[in-house]
Amino acid sequence: MQEHSIGAEQKTQVPKMPPTKQPLDAPENRPPLFKRWRSWYVLVIGVLALLILLFYLFTNRYD
Amino acid sequence: MSNLDWWVMCLTFLVIISYGVYKSRGQRNVDSYFLDNKSMPWYLILFSIIGTQASAVTFLSAPGQAFTDGMRFVQYYFGLPIAMIVICIAFVPLFHKLKVYTAYQFLENRFDLKTRSLTAFLFLLQRGMSTGISIYAPAIIVSSILGWNIYWTNIFMGGFLIIYTVLGGTKAVAHTQKLQLFIIIAGMALAGYMVVHLLPEGVSFSDALHIAGKSGKLNVITTPTNVQDHSFWQDKYTLWSGLIGGFFLALSYFGTDQSQVGRYLTARSIRESRMGLLLNGLVKVPMQFLILLIGALLFAFYQFQPAPLSFNEMQLQKVEDPVISHQLHGLQSRFDSISGQKHAVTLTLVGQLHKGDKIQVASSREKLNDLQQKTDQLREQAKTLIKEADPAADTNDTNYIFLNFVIHYLPRGLIGLLFAIIFLAAWGSIAAALNSLSSTTVIDIYKRSIKPLASEAHYLKASRWMTLFWGVFCIIIAQFANKLGSLIEAVNVLGSLFYGTILGIFMIAFFMKSVKGAAAFWAAILTEAIIILIYNLDIVSFLWLNAIGCLLTMLFGYVFEWLLPKKSQVVIDN
Structure with missing residues (x-):
């Protein structure tokens, strides 16, 4: 169910756009290498944490 | 510059621009002009995203920033990978599902026309001004080297770019950015190598790091701990401002700024968009670290070589x-x-x-x-x-430090390549920005509110005219950019003044279903006024403005929804 208000805001309604033919779980939208997108997200966070740690060691090493 | 340098530079331009024009042939409607018919693979999305963000400012100003202030600027990018994840989860599926040309189209579906128009206006204002600075950055190089008048150089630089962007559209931008990025990475790696290579005999890369480190230039991580201390909030680049403020800034920039949204909307599927964004999250921090490292190494280099009193030598001679x-x-x-x-x-x-x-x-x-x-x-x-x-006179010489090294110490041929890189980086970024300014003006304002029922050919023509208009606007802004100090900082300060509010509107749209258009609109107006006030009072560092703007918009949205009188509403079942 989608809500549309009638009155002043009715003038600003836009035609509903056609939905895409690609649902999120469609084969062409599955992630490469991993089974789930969550694994990619964990990888990105993990690399960031590792970089911060390495930068911290780098700062201390040359200070 | 020697004749060889001019040849290398002109040849590089010729190859890149010919390739872009060749790849962009056959555009007949706005779909192909702005979205390239949604056909881009993930690697082109990645190159396009990086190429759009990394302007000439990145390569000119960042090494100078590390030279003067140390490498702590890299912390500013720490929030970016986290923002990429949030955008992949919340923004990408929705934008693809609604098949929008611009991010602001979605806001009318969710709220109303005035909220869409306000957000588009805020974007146009800040992006138009930031792009002006991006034109000025490479123009100072030409004016400094050739002794040209900076105002005429801006016009020449911007004018050349306008022709290329008006003709090429999104496809030319994306394909040229791919080639540009390869050349940029190769050139910067060569410049870094040359800094170390030119150190005196017996001084190694590790020694150069020690020299820079002992002078406080390798301060990559800075962690103030006392929240009550004034410097905790005013220090521009710390781990905390980078993670929190940088997250909000990156979320606003990549999630709501059409110059970036327009890049991943061209992907052929949700997967391609997501992969482009996530890989950007993986490579951006190390890439920025390496660019800043060149600046720190330059500092070590100039301990052995005579540095000028001002790196802007033309200013001294004047x-x-x-x-x-x-x-x-x-x-x-x-x-x-x-x-x-x-x-x-x-x-x-x-x-x-x-x-x-x-x-x-x-x-x-x-x-x-x-x-x-x-x-x-x-x-x-x-x-x-x-x-x-x-x-x-422009006495801030931060933007000239790397340039000074290039001119005085690099071998012939390589100087031309480095100059070509700076121009290409600028053009890649500015072309994408002009493209987004044009698409937002045509789709969100012209087609929506001024001329809704014209032909595709008409809108394509209007898009080209709008690209021209914004090009001229940005050149005018570029004429005043010499008053802004470090350009990389100026671009980010400008973005931070508006991004928080824009992001807040999108956050309400995604996560606060009960808040309607009128409340979101007035919340954005009030927040923007407060952000400008906070900036003028210099209470906090600019990175925090992104977080404050976003949170205030959400808070005010909730309060206004509760306070504003409710109109009689009829619910229609679809």
């Missing part, structure tokens, strides 16, 4: 007043004398580092820092004198 000119010569003599002492102390420090003598190292470090303070004071005095001679 001083005509004989009294001031004489005083500047006096300063230069003292500067050269101290530079000689620095050279000797630095060589001693390297010897002590090799021996592992910690006590002597500490003593040399102290001497080196004292001498550095003296040279910094002399440079400040020189700036005051230059300003005295010419009140309109």
